Amino acid sequence: MRDSLVAAAPMFVDWLAPLAPEVAPPPPPPTVPAPPRPAPPKPLVARVPQPDPAPPPSIAPDEPAPTEPVPDPAPPATTAPSAPPAPPAPPPALIPPSAIQYLVLPDIVYPSTSRRLGEQGLVVVAVLVDTEGVPQQAQVVQSSGFDRLDRAALAGVRRARFRPYTEDGRPMAGWARIPIPFELEN
Template sequence: MSRPTSRDELAPAQRRAAVVAILALHAAAGWGLLQVDAVRSAVAEAAPLFVDLIAPPAPDKPAEPPPPPPQPLTKTAPPPAPLIAAAPAPTPAPPAFVAPEPPPEPVPPAPPEPVVVAPPAPPASAAPAPPRELPASAIQYLDPPAPVYPRASRRNAEAGLVVVRVFVGVDGVPRQLQLLRSSGFARLDEAALEGVRQARFKPPTENGRAISGWARIPIPFELEK
């Protein structure tokens, strides 16, 4: 027993529906092909237009005309100075006559001034004579020198002779003292000077007149034995 095919199995109604579907598909495909050109035209119309705005090129700058050639410098000579006619020298007028002045009267000479004769200068006073040295015989005392023997000199056995030079005034007072000879001990020398300083002399005289002068006074310092 043979198996029926698929065509035999379809009912007539189904066959008609399949034929209608096939015809509808062919019709749709044909209609689609007819609409391609219309779609392309619509798309072309709806597409935006792009315009490039490009500035036109600038016109070429006209070439500058060449500078004119330098004009030669023309030195204009200064106009000549006008000639001025020299004025004629004035004619010297004749000198006027002037009467000479009378000579001046002679002036009597002035009397000579008296000559003043300076009085003669007084003779220069003679220089005072240097102080004299009084001899030992002229020395007299009102209060003789009394030097004090220093205790330290006694303890140390210091002894010696001191000579003092003294200037005695007209009043008998010692005015200046000089150490002519030292004992070798400063304490004894100072004691001798102090003793003569405290002394008073009788003013020496010469021709009945008090005089001054230098005198030498020996002061011995001796230890008691």
């Protein structure tokens, strides 16, 4: 029985991972010599044509040499003093809320996604109204906290038309602050 126990004795085997073949690192990329830089162009020197020398006038020994009048040297060029720069145009006025009058009301469209998600809030839009009553620029000065509502307010104010703001009977461009409320009905 002992012989069968020895024959059945456990055998221990250590499994070793086969050695990976040694891989040589890839060869470095071939270095390509930089193309030679072209030599800088040589400066061109223009030859100024010289007038052909005229033969000296023959002068009789008893005659005095003719003299040519010498022109006065030209006075140095002076620049007229430049006019002072024009003062910068005054910034557009801030139109008081009581002076804002609409010819076409802002067409505000409540985004359906915002309605579905329950988004609401107040957007204040600053709009530059030109002398014709047309919005030239519009920007959000107070956000509702929802980008969709802010964009809808900007788009609606840009479609509005205003009665031009006047001071002393003259139409003037100016900034108006337009509050746009987005409120869901309960």
